[in-house]
Amino acid sequence: xxxxxxxxxxxxxxxxxxxxxxxxxxxxxxxxxxxxxxxxxxxxxxxxxxxxxxxxxxxxxxxxxxxxxxxxxxxx
Amino acid sequence: xxxxxxxxxxxxxxxxxxxxxxxxxxxxxxxxxxxxxxxxxxxxxxxxxxxxxxxxxxxxxxxxxxxxxxxxxxxxxxxxxxxxxxxxxxxxxxxxxxxxxxxxxxxxxxxxxxxxxxxxxxxxxxxxxxxxxxxxxxxxxxxxxxxxxxxxxxxxxxxxxxxxxxxxxxxxxxxxxxxxxxxxxxxxxxxxxxxxxxxxxxxxxxxxxxxxxxxxxxxxxxxxxxxxxxxxxxxxxxxxxxxxxxxxxxxxxxxxxxxxxxxxxxxxxxxxxxxxxxxxxxxxxxxxxxxxxxxxxxxxxxxxxxxxxxxxxx
Numbered sequence: 001x002x003x004x005x006x007x008x009x010x011x012x013x014x015x016x017x018x019x020x021x022x023x024x025x026x027x028x029x030x031x032x033x034x035x036x037x038x039x040x041x042x043x044x045x046x047x048x049x050x051x052x053x054x055x056x057x058x059x060x061x062x063x064x065x066x067x068x069x070x071x072x073x074x075x076x
Numbered sequence: 077x078x079x080x081x082x083x084x085x086x087x088x089x090x091x092x093x094x095x096x097x098x099x100x101x102x103x104x105x106x107x108x109x110x111x112x113x114x115x116x117x118x119x120x121x122x123x124x125x126x127x128x129x130x131x132x133x134x135x136x137x138x139x140x141x142x143x144x145x146x147x148x149x150x151x152x153x154x155x156x157x158x159x160x161x162x163x164x165x166x167x168x169x170x171x172x173x174x175x176x177x178x179x180x181x182x183x184x185x186x187x188x189x190x191x192x193x194x195x196x197x198x199x200x201x202x203x204x205x206x207x208x209x210x211x212x213x214x215x216x217x218x219x220x221x222x223x224x225x226x227x228x229x230x231x232x233x234x235x236x237x238x239x240x241x242x243x244x245x246x247x248x249x250x251x252x253x254x255x256x257x258x259x260x261x262x263x264x265x266x267x268x269x270x271x272x273x274x275x276x277x278x279x280x281x282x283x284x285x286x287x288x289x290x291x292x293x294x295x296x297x298x299x300x301x302x303x304x305x306x307x308x309x310x311x312x313x314x315x316x317x318x319x320x321x322x323x324x325x326x327x328x329x330x331x332x333x334x335x336x337x338x339x340x341x342x343x344x345x346x347x348x349x350x351x352x353x354x355x356x357x358x359x360x361x362x363x364x365x366x367x368x369x370x371x372x373x374x375x376x377x378x379x380x381x382x383x384x385x386x387x388x389x390x
Contacts, residue, residue: 014313015228015311015312015313016228016231016232019232019308019309019310020232020233022309040313041316042311042312042313042316045311045316046309047309049306049307049308049309050309051309053307053308053309
């Protein structure tokens, strides 16, 4: 399967909003690869945990602009 | 800084309230606290805000007498009934605390806030601070932790009605019974657990008392759902901020689940009292707290003479 990347842009939102957006994205995608953009350390940590709790693997966290690009993946 | 021999607890220390001696028998306790809504129901919010504001007086070993409302309210956008309900909730709680509402002040503000300034009294030689903990003391906590994380879950609409009910009642519970349980016993130090969490307020006690504080992680009472929501990423920013702020004075043993550290640094609204009591007094205090049915009456750790100004979780 090719890497179809869904992106969730949670910048500008404070917790728990980025977590809710991530969980909604996960529900919709079910599996595959997803990127979440956040702009606080709290959101970075919480989004990573939210993904982990749903059985997704945090592949990469890259600093980007004033925040982070978090890449998560779940194999089908 | 102003100097006045009658100022017994002031700005120079990080304690719960100011204490000012009026006579050889009476000292005034003054405190102020207000915040944005933590629950949806306005009456409950009023109750919680009042319990939270009164708590600082109880934490000093005092008796609250009078209170004044502080209100920020978006009068153009929000129904007046909401405000009335908040104030009624506050009033109900003041009554339970035998405290009289004497006035207040409100301003128009786009963001709703409510709280109270509470005035109480205490004997000028018998008030409790966070500075008296002694090596060998045991530490007792009177409410379980987790309200910050569960309030975040509530905001995310992920908390069930029953759990919401339980944390609401927990936050609206006065620290009055816990304060009464301490009366007449030799208590070395006391503080209430609020925005800095057990970690931050424990460290304040460690620094002010120049002692080390050791907390047995497994003994700390935690609201049942907290771990689950913490592992799901519903941790408030304040928890991470508290950990960062305290990191240099914090020591965590490998055996402690890192999730528990998030809970220990979780900002509490209207949290319980953290009491430092001589070891031989601890059983009587626990017995009294249990009799009064405080939400928790747990011995969670001890005070040590080594590592002053540090907190250790083991």
